[in-house]
Structure formats: structure tokens, C-alpha cells
Amino acid sequence: MKNVLSIQSSVVYGYAGNKAAVLPMQLLGIDVWPFHTVQFSNHTQYGHWQGMALPPGQLTHVIAGLEQNDKLPECDAVLSGYLGDSRQCEEVALAVNQVRRYNPKALYFCDPVMGHPAKGCVVANGVDTFFKNEVIALADVMGPNLHELEILSGKTLNTFDEVVYAAQQLVAQGVSKVLVKHLGKCAKDPAAFEMLMVTGRQVLHIARPLYLFPKQPVGVGDLTCSVLLAGLLNGFDDITALEYSANIVDAVMRHTWQRESYELELIESRHFIMNPVIRYAAMKL
Template sequence: MADDGTIPVEPRVLSIQSHVVHGYVGNRSAVFPMQLLGLEVDVLNTVHFSNHTGYKKFRGERMTSEQLENVVAGLEENDLLHYTHLLTGYVGNPALLRAITNTLRKLRRQNPSSLYVCDPVMGDDGKLYVPPELGTSIIVSLSMLTFSHPCAVDIYRDEVLPLADIITPNQFECELLSGMTLTSDADAIAACRKLHALGPRIVVVSSFTPPEEPHRLWLYASQTVGQGLSNTFKMEVPRLPAYYSGTGDLFAALLLSWLTRHPSNLKVALETVVATVQAVMRRTNDAQSANRTFVRSYERTTTSFTPSYSYVGELKLIQSRRDIEFPTAAHQPEGAAALVAAGVTVVFLTDDKDDVVRYTLSSPDVILS
């Protein structure tokens, strides 16, 4: 700390989310990219599992709110809570969520400008990630968005979002938090505005699939600009024929990282994030295809080999390190061509008419600045 009591100028992140021994989700997916991009990152793990829960079996432990508060107390006693950013992902425990809000308040006592990026990991594709301690009493109806038991959704909406600067829900999580069903641009913009009203100045809906076009995937981003107004844009990104755990964690970490370099240009930051995530996913998909070819060849010579999810399904983060450090982004001339070639479309929506297209990236000749 400087003599005048100010925090260090260099970005320093406290990342609170899950950890796995094998694979790349939670902090395993988020920390490495942030460090590659020059951020100091301290890690606090909400769970410690053998592997992520998409496998047929997993073992490990979940952190309690008391344990988290004890760790944070140790940091506080040693005057180590001087963070410029807080990033949170999977928590899975309402009491732990409240402990995290207490932690953020402590961070902001040390540094009032600490920026909080919240990835409200609750579920996807119409399903909640419900930890055992929440029991089975939660009933979700996508059409009515009702719950039979107070749960993490309420705490996110009522206690966490008012403290957050940036949130990155997927479509399902956005619907839960806003109480709306998203079927159109107008719905997405209205949901973003409802979430702005709860606190966050930046809302990024990291995935949206129109019900009438299940093969398409969109991203929506909205940023408040004062006097109750917001700028909103959307990007269409290629949908790969596969699902990889950890991409949402990677997305949030990259967004935090690139906003430290482009704090006043959400569009440029998101173009870079999307380009990076697409590169990682393509590399993972290519590796998966190659491994499947190997498996098929191997199976012709033996019946004792059973390919596992771990062999083909984890993000290829290490192999993508140059894509993370030196992404080809759309705000660069060569990046615009590359992103368009990859099938990415950027559409800007006007402030006053939700259904009017302002701008579209549709050819390599268009340079975003």
C-alpha cells in the first residue's frame, strides 16, 4: 500500500468460485486466462471436487459460509483485502452467497471503487444446479417462473445484484432473475433494463437461443449511460455441435480482463472475449474430433478400451494460451475479417426503438472502433 493509504494501481482480482482437480470449470477455467492477461489473481474455492458434476460420479467438499468468513478474516488481519476486482461464479449455497456479499463490503471499505463481476451460476437449459443442501423443495416453472422455497435466486436478485457492477447470466439465469421469458429482442432488452434497475450497470446475457430458431445463438449486452438510458447490442456467434463445461466461467473471466484494458468500451472488450472463447472452443472441438477418430481406430483392434468423457471433453485452455494472450478481435482490421469469416454478426440496437437495427457487422470491410 502506498504512503497515502491508496491501493496498488495494478489490477488485483479475488476470484471466488468452484475448483476441480481434473478439468477446467470454475477457478480452473478462470484464473489461468486472467493471469495470462497480466492480472494478479487470488483464489478462494467454494467447492473442491475431483471433477465437475457433469461426470457420472464426483467426490469432494463444499465450503461453508463460516469457512469462507474465516479465510477472509485472515486476509483482513494481514491487511490483504486491497483488491481492485471481485469475480464470483458457482457458489451453490445461499449462506455462502451472503458471506460473499459481506466480503465485498469489506473490500469496498478498503477500496470503494472495487469492481464486482458476478456470474450468477444457477442453471442452464431450463435446469437449476441444485446442491444437496437445498433439498428437493425448489419447484421451477419456466412459464410462470415460480418457486416453492426461498433460494439462491432470491438472494442473487435481492442482495447480490444491488452490489454488482457487471453480471453475465445465460438466458435461463436472466429469465430467473428478471422474472421474464425471453423470446425476442424486445424481451431481452426489457430484461436487461429490469436487471439494471436492480443495480448492475453492465448486463451481458451470454447466450440466447430464439425459440423459433434453435440453431442460432446470440449474446446481448447492455450498459447504462445515465438518466435511465442504456445502450444495447447483440452478437450472433457460431453454435458448435457440442457443449463444453467451463465456457461461462471463461467468458466472465475474459470480460473482466479485457474491461481492465478497455474500461469505457464494452463493445471492443466483448468482441475480444467472443473471439477468444470461439478460438478455445474450436480448438477443443477439433481435439475432440481427432480423439474420436483415434478411439474408433483403437476400438477396431481391441474391445478392452472404453473412452471416457475426460479423454475428449475438457476445454483445451493450455493449448489455447496464444489465443488468450493474442486474440484476433473485431476492432482490428485483420480481426474483423477473421470474426466475420467465423460467422460472427454484431447488431446494435437503438436506445429509443427496441426493434430497430442500428449497425451490422456483415463483411470483412467493416472495421469496428
């Protein structure tokens, strides 16, 4: 069994951060070690939310405890998402390096969650600088959406080809795989939800239905990155892992849309997560 240290937010109500990532990975046979960067009542795109970031130093103490108990050699990957305090950034980098000290083959998958004021996504100042200046050289896999890819590349992206090129530039700077988890305005088909996976060898493209919600659920990116990482750890090649990720997320989104829910229907979709039906295939460009 593979083990993942998942460093993300946590919400009491609903599904975002670790609440959206842990269960799907567990259902796919991955043991997850969750560390919560923040503890919120609910995600920040509600009208009101309460909670706090964990104090600086907590992640470092947790890693030290795992090291003292000889558990770090068992860690196969680190997954990081929402960071609630810029002081957590260096702790994440130290955690990745400490895990790799004991398991040089351990993957680091960074979901570079950045602020998006128009959507109500609140992220601490300085976190985006950490992603740009340090993570690109540290991560094996990054999972930006279009907005995050624009920040990482320093460019406004308006076409499909520009997205491909921006992802390829991240690969050239050291990232092995870049998952562009939502192409948005740059999608080939405006009626579809499209993703790209770009590596040094290939560009993969996949499209699934775009479900029209009155208000889009939060946590979809957290879910997407978690099941892609699970696929990679389970030995899937890139194209198979991408297809599993897209089709699992499609099943969850379809069920959520049918239930007219604002929160992801993860529990009711558990059978689809464990046994996804591959309806949508990835294409090599």
C-alpha cells in the same frame, strides 16, 4: 497489475469454475486470488462426482486474513460464480462490502450460476434467492445466461426483444452492465452463438459460430465472464471488452471442437487467449 478475488468452484479434473477462469485472467495480465467455494472431483454434469462445499465461515476468515495483512486495498474486483452452500451467499456479500470499504472503486462481477436440472447442474437451495434479492442491488456487472435471466426477471423469455427488456430491467434496478452470455432460443440466428451486453446507455450484440458438440463442454460461461472482466480491468471500453471476450471464447471453443474434447482445451489455446484474433465484431443496436 490488477488483482481479482475470484470466488468460485474448483474441480480436480477438467475445467469449470476457477479452473476455467483463473488461467485466462492470468494470461491477460490479471493477478487472481482464487477462493474455492467447493472442491469437486469433476463438474456435476458427469455421471458421477465427489467432493464437498467448503464449510461456512471459511471465506470470512480468508477475508479477515487479507485485511490483517493490508491486502484488501489492492483488490480491484470480486468475481463470484458457483456457490455450493446457501450459507456462502452472505459471506460473498460481506466480502464485496469489505473490499469496497478499502477500495471503493472495486468492481463486483457476479456470474449468477443457478441450477439447471435438465443439464445436470446442481446448485444449493436458496442461492437463486440471494441473486434475485441481494445481488442485483450489489453487483456492478452480472453475467446470466438465458435460463438465469428468466429466473432473475421472473419471466419466461421467448424473443430477442424480451431478453433486451429483461436485461434493461436489471440495469434499472442497479446493475451497471448485464452480459447475457447465451441467448439460446432467443438468438436472432439459430446457427450462431449470440451474446448481449446491456447498459444504461446502449445495447451491444455479438455473434460467433455455434460449434456442435455431442455434449457441450462445461465452464464456457466461467471463461466468458472471466475474460470480459479482465478486459474491463485492462481499460477496454464496453464494445472492445465484449469483442475480446467473444473472440477469445470462440478460439477456445473452436480448438476444443477440433480436438473432439468434452473439456475446454484452455492450455493448448493459451496463445489465442493472449493474442486473440478479432473475427467477430459487436454491433450497437
